[in-house]
Every structure is written in structure tokens, then in C-alpha cells.
Amino acid sequence: xxxxxxxxxxLVTQMGNDKSIKCEQNLGHDTxxxxxxxxxxxxxxxxxxxxxxxIINETVPNRFSPKSPDKAHLNLHINSLELGDxxxxxxxxxxxxxxxxxxxxxxxxxxxx
Amino acid sequence: xxxxxxxxxxxxxAEGNPLxxxxxxxxxxxxxxxxxxxxxxRGLQFLLKYITGDNLVKGSYGxxxxxxxxxxxxxxxxxxxxxxxxxxxxxxVRAPSSNTxxxxxxxxxxxxxxx
Numbered sequence: 245x246x247x248x249x250x251x252x253x254x255l256v257t258q259m260g261n262d263k264s265i266k267c268e269q270n271l272g273h274d275t276x277x278x279x280x281x282x283x284x285x286x287x288x289x290x291x292x293x294x295x296x297x298x299i300i301n302e303t304v305p306n307r308f309s310p311k312s313p314d315k316a317h318l319n320l321h322i323n324s325l326e327l328g329d330x331x332x333x334x335x336x337x338x339x340x341x342x343x344x345x346x347x348x349x350x351x352x353x354x355x356x357x
Numbered sequence: 358x359x360x361x362x363x364x365x366x367x368x369x370x371a372e373g374n375p376l377x378x379x380x381x382x383x384x385x386x387x388x389x390x391x392x393x394x395x396x397x398x399r400g401l402q403f404l405l406k407y408i409t410g411d412n413l414v415k416g417s418y419g420x421x422x423x424x425x426x427x428x429x430x431x432x433x434x435x436x437x438x439x440x441x442x443x444x445x446x447x448x449x450v451r452a453p454s455s456n457t458x459x460x461x462x463x464x465x466x467x468x469x470x471x472x
Contacts, residue, residue: 248400275458285395285445287462299457334400338458344389344408344451346460348400 247271248349250335256355257325265320265352267335275299276318277336277346278310287334293318325356359384361450363463370438370470378433378466380448389451390431391460392422396444404446407431418442438470 248269257263269276277300278290292300293312307323318335332353336346360383370376382388389408393401405416412424422433431448445467449460 277458285465287401287447287465289459289461292457292459294457300459336401344458345391345403345406346458347403348393350400351398 248335248337248347250333250349250352252352253350254353254355256357258357259325259327261325262321262323263325263354264322265333265335265354267318267320267349269316269335269337269347269349271337271339271347273337273347274315274340275338276312276315277338278318278320279334279336279348281332281334281351283331291318291320322354325354327356330354330356359450359452359461361448361461361463363446363448363466365466366464367467367469370468372440372470372472373437376435376438376442376468376470378446378448378468380431380433380463381429382431382448382450383429384450384452386453387426388431389453390422390424391449391451392416392420392431392433393447393449393462394444395447395465401447404433438468440470440472443468443470 251266275294277292291310296312309321312318332351334351335349338346362381391406392404395401407414407424415421445465448463
């Protein structure tokens with residue numbers, strides 16, 4: 245059973261399009277995250293939700309909008325895609341209480357042409 | 358502000374030799390520290406963490422890390438490297454005051470183990 249899953253794995257699209265990436269976790273965790281990994285492999289937090297409530301909203305263009313329909317799902321919608329949005333996007337989740345580590349999904353490689 | 362530094366972009370080691378991947382951090386208060394590994398085209402896998410207690414922590418795949426408060430370091434070590442250990446390694450820190458669990462990652466160190 246995959247703990248944190250993302251769809252799609254690869255996404256190739258043209259500038260100006262709107263696209264969504266979906267994330268699901270079956271770990272029963274309360275908190276989920278979106279990260280962006282750029283071409284130099286640098287990882288940066290974008291958003292986090294705890295029980296469907298937004299708790300981290302880093303300096304990200306407002307073309308990016310996260311949505312959490314329930315605590316097991318966290319989706320990322322991107323409007324008006326730009327070349328600079330090309331990256332690998334990772335979803336992660338973390339349990340409550342003393343569970344400090346985050347568990348990552350396999351990533352979605354977004355290529356904007 | 359919190360920060361993590363991994364001073365080496367790449368570490369090369371021969372199979373069977375000990376390996377060290379360095380990490381230093383800056384955070385207010387006692388840090389929560391983590392190591393993750395990323396294999397090509399894969400997500401990050403959790404290796405180990407330091408929260409409190411013994412300064413030497415053991416993790417997955419024979420890896421361990423030593424927390425050194427005076428040097429603000431949390432170096433990853435393994436006594437005998439395997440070719441299969443070749444991957445990208447990330448150190449991360451979380452401030453204990455954070456109620457969001459926000460992690461700050463270092464820039465990553467590529468470990469290359471040669472047969």
C-alpha cells in the first residue's frame with residue numbers, strides 16, 4: 245500500500261494553461277504539505293494544511309492555490325502556468341503529537357513548454 | 358531565522374570505507390533535526406531524527422548521526438559505505454517552537470560510492 249501518493253507522476257503542458265496535482269495519504273495523518281524542488285534540487289515549502297485548515301502559506305504566487313477536501317487529501321491547482329513553474333512538486337504528510345518526521349510522496353514532475 | 362547548511366555538494370567514498378555527510382544548523386532553542394535520502398526520480402525517504410536524548414541516533418540502512426550542540430552540527434555517518442547508498446542526502450531542521458512542523462532543508466549533498 246502506498247502511504248503518500250500523487251497524481252499525475254509526469255505533467256507536460258503549455259504556458260498559460262491551468263493544471264492540478266492531487267495528493268492522498270492513507271497514514272491517518274493530520275498535516276499535509278506541498279514542496280517545490282527546483283532544477284538544482286533545492287526543496288522549499290509552499291503550503292501546509294492541518295485538518296483542512298491552511299497553516300503555512302509561504303511566499304508563493306497566488307496562481308498557486310491549495311485545496312484540502314479532507315485531511316487525507318491535499319491538491320494543488322496552478323493557474324496560468326509559466327516556464328518557471330517547471331519543477332518537481334512533492335506532497336508530504338505528518339502525524340500528530342510526537343510524530344515529527346514527514347513522509348513524502350513520489351513527486352510530480354511538471355514541465356511547462 | 359532558521360537555516361541549514363550542507364557544505365559539500367558532493368561526497369565521494371569507496372565502497373567499504375566509512376562515510377560522513379556534513380550538516381550544520383542555526384535555530385533558536387533546541388532543534389529537531391532530520392536526515393532524508395532521495396534516490397533518482399523518487400521522493401524523499403526519512404532516515405533518522407534527533408529530538409532529544411542521546412546525541413548519537415541510529416536510523417535506517419545502517420546510518421547514524423551525531424548531534425553536537427556546541428558545534429551546531431548533525432553529521433550523517435555510516436561505518437561501511439555501499440554502492441547502493443549513492444543518492445542525494447538532505448539535512449533538515451525544525452524549530453521546537455513551530456506548531457506547523459515546518460522543515461527547513463539544506464541544499465543537499467550527493468553521495469557517490471564507488472566500487
